[in-house]
Amino acid sequence: MRSDDTIFAPASGFGRAAVCVVRISGPKSRFIIETIAGPVPSARRLALRTLRDPETGDALDQALVAWMPGPGSFTGEDQVELHVHGGLASRAAVLRTLGDLPDCRAAEAGEFTRRAFLNGRMDLSRVEGLADLIDAETEAQRRQALLQLEGRLGNAAEGWREDVLQALAMLEASLDFSDEGDVPEALEEEILRRLRILATAIGETLANRSGERLREGLMVVLAGAPNAGKSTLLNALAQRDVAIVSPIAGTTRDAIEVRCDLGGLPVIIVDTAGLRESTDVIEREGVARAEARARQADIVLWLIPPEDGVIEPPPGRLVLRVGTKSDLNRTRHDCDLVVSAATGAGIPELIDRLQIEAGKLLGGGSDALVTRERHRLALESAKDCLTKAIEMLERRGPVELAAEEVRLAARALGRVAGRVDVDDVLDRLFASFCIGK
Numbered sequence: 001m002r003s004d005d006t007i008f009a010p011a012s013g014f015g016r017a018a019v020c021v022v023r024i025s026g027p028k029s030r031f032i033i034e035t036i037a038g039p040v041p042s043a044r045r046l047a048l049r050t051l052r053d054p055e056t057g058d059a060l061d062q063a064l065v066a067w068m069p070g071p072g073s074f075t076g077e078d079q080v081e082l083h084v085h086g087g088l089a090s091r092a093a094v095l096r097t098l099g100d101l102p103d104c105r106a107a108e109a110g111e112f113t114r115r116a117f118l119n120g121r122m123d124l125s126r127v128e129g130l131a132d133l134i135d136a137e138t139e140a141q142r143r144q145a146l147l148q149l150e151g152r153l154g155n156a157a158e159g160w161r162e163d164v165l166q167a168l169a170m171l172e173a174s175l176d177f178s179d180e181g182d183v184p185e186a187l188e189e190e191i192l193r194r195l196r197i198l199a200t201a202i203g204e205t206l207a208n209r210s211g212e213r214l215r216e217g218l219m220v221v222l223a224g225a226p227n228a229g230k231s232t233l234l235n236a237l238a239q240r241d242v243a244i245v246s247p248i249a250g251t252t253r254d255a256i257e258v259r260c261d262l263g264g265l266p267v268i269i270v271d272t273a274g275l276r277e278s279t280d281v282i283e284r285e286g287v288a289r290a291e292a293r294a295r296q297a298d299i300v301l302w303l304i305p306p307e308d309g310v311i312e313p314p315p316g317r318l319v320l321r322v323g324t325k326s327d328l329n330r331t332r333h334d335c336d337l338v339v340s341a342a343t344g345a346g347i348p349e350l351i352d353r354l355q356i357e358a359g360k361l362l363g364g365g366s367d368a369l370v371t372r373e374r375h376r377l378a379l380e381s382a383k384d385c386l387t388k389a390i391e392m393l394e395r396r397g398p399v400e401l402a403a404e405e406v407r408l409a410a411r412a413l414g415r416v417a418g419r420v421d422v423d424d425v426l427d428r429l430f431a432s433f434c435i436g437k
């Protein structure tokens, strides 16, 4: 990937549409307007132009043209947007013409954003926020992604990094004093005070796990004996026919996942194989998978059909006992809730309850800064280094070693914004973007 290439891509969705936005970025941007659209409009103002094939002079389309010179553009490079008609043929004709121009080529997935990052227009945490915003399926995810795009995590990490660097400068100054055999105690105390405040702040941020849960979705697992009504309940909650239902015990084998939006909160509901001893190898594998899912679940719905006595659910983080098939009129009193997937009775109450429990688990969602494991690892490493430095200073150990730990903490914090160790992260992240972003 070379930045002396000029890249282009349709940035609006695919298929027939009224308008298609074609984005262009790179050094040939201005040349492209002059070659196919005529006079360059004033910067950041839309102008109507006829686009022409430069070889034949034939009209390609009428388009609104925007000229956005760098470095103030999204990518930091010279950029152009062509708002062409969204028909498949007009779009294809414009893209073909652009591809025939020298040093112009179709963009790879995420390449516009990659250029924005490389040109210092966005730090890595903001790029991740943008990726999450494009993928957001629920209201709470959208809000969290937007906060990250606006730099909440990035600003916090940069602020901590600056404080750490300041403490480091003080430590280095105290090293100079110690050459003279005289480390002022007040200075050491001040450095320790600052490092403790930082370690506490980072620790508090790490304690909140709701950001990652919110980004990925809360996992709710339906588990219980065969024929308890798990697949029927999944279909009722998903409001579509996702899982096979039958009176034959042992119908479900694979875990089936459905993503749902529960009042703005993202939830993944997982249907699993009924738990029982079995001689069938495939069913045994299904049961093993069901047990594994129940262990990972944030919430287990333990389904108990009327005919069964109470079987104890496997230990899980949060288990709700749900009596099923309440339409069969054998009321249970040993469950948290009773439902009938057949008639729909009790389903709204179940959804309310799930929403309440999900709200509790995702409660701090709006204050969470950490939304990915990458952030967690960087902050954990920063906190560990700070803790080591604090211990060394408290023990009156060698100040040089403490300073090295503080330096490592600053480096770990720099990872959040993508200041260091960035290459492998970039490839994975940009591959998850769509073309044109």
Ligand SMILES: Nc1nc2c(ncn2[C@@H]2O[C@H](COP(=O)(O)OP(=O)(O)OP(=O)(O)O)[C@@H](O)[C@H]2O)c(=O)[nH]1
Residues within 6 Å of the ligand: 225, 226, 227, 228, 229, 230, 231, 232, 233, 244, 245, 246, 247, 248, 249, 250, 251, 252, 253, 272, 273, 274, 275, 324, 325, 326, 327, 328, 339, 340, 341, 342, 343
């Ligand atoms: N009357 C009544 N029957 C139900 C209800 N829910 C499920 N059933 C019936 O119970 C039987 C088993 O339902 P499933 O949803 O396949 O049960 P399961 O727990 O997924 O079963 P396995 O996948 O085999 O573990 C089917 O015959 C369903 O029609 C209900 O609310 N009321």
Ligand SMILES: [K+]
Residues within 6 Å of the ligand: 226, 227, 245, 246, 247, 248, 249, 250, 251, 252
């Ligand atoms: K069944």
Ligand SMILES: [Mg+2]
Residues within 6 Å of the ligand: 230, 231, 232, 243, 244, 245, 251, 252, 271, 272, 273, 274
């Ligand atoms: Mg089933």
